[in-house]
Amino acid sequence: MLIWLNHVCLQSEFITGVFMQIHVQSVRRAAAALVCAVALTSLTACNSDTDAAQSAGGSTPSKAAKASPAAESNGIEKLSAKEIYDTGMKTNAEAGSFHEKMEREGTESDLRLSAAECVGTVEISEKGSFEIIRKGNDIWAKPDSTFAKGMNSALGKNAFSTEKWTRGTSSNALMAKLASWCHQEQVSAPDTLDAGSKAVKGKVTTVDGQQAVPIVLTEKGESVTWYVATTGKPYFIKQxxxxxxxxxxxxxxFGGAVGAKAPSGAVVEAPAA
Incomplete structure (x- = not known):
């Protein structure tokens, strides 16, 4: 099993000396944050399944809207919490591509991705933002002025410019770290929930107009909830x-074109890490 699939703290850092304070948590590993010492205590102290189930049943995302009453259930809600989670991850991967928006403290990303392509933007509070394109082994990045200044200062050379795209391949450590925000493993190696996880399923609810079943992992008042669609294909739609x-x-x-292609305009080669 790939390291990122395990319930451990998984964070990516830029190469040594380059924005070491910037951490990228695996998109799917919010559960890991609950079991790491830096987040919470071990799962052995988790609430009981009954308490977690009650929490799950009462969980309703903000801005939820009622789904069409005519929508027919796909039956996913009848499965166990692990089966629902695993099916949602697998269904997303089988779609081949999807659009993902992520937010956490000080960080946002808006990316369209597949196993071989990625297009979008990443914004890091106080450190700037950058556009990222990946097509196969080729990776291009174009920063804003704040990100370019920080990277160039750390590298000791003008490798990044707001006027030019910086290009490298997946064998270049720096470019590979930038492209790691795409988390393309979600398509090539979909995640599974550990068999011993205390995650439980709740009652079917609505999220962004879509009926979905929540899967909740709770620890000492902190929680992460995953939603899997109960109509149409059982996609993982929200965390x-x-x-x-x-x-x-x-x-x-899901299944939409990523549209990655080499950018037009000036391009410079990425420095060796």
Missing amino acids: DSSRDDMQDLTDSD
């Missing part, structure tokens, strides 16, 4: 976390 330092995300536009 809500109670902590500011754990990511909230939404997935949509």
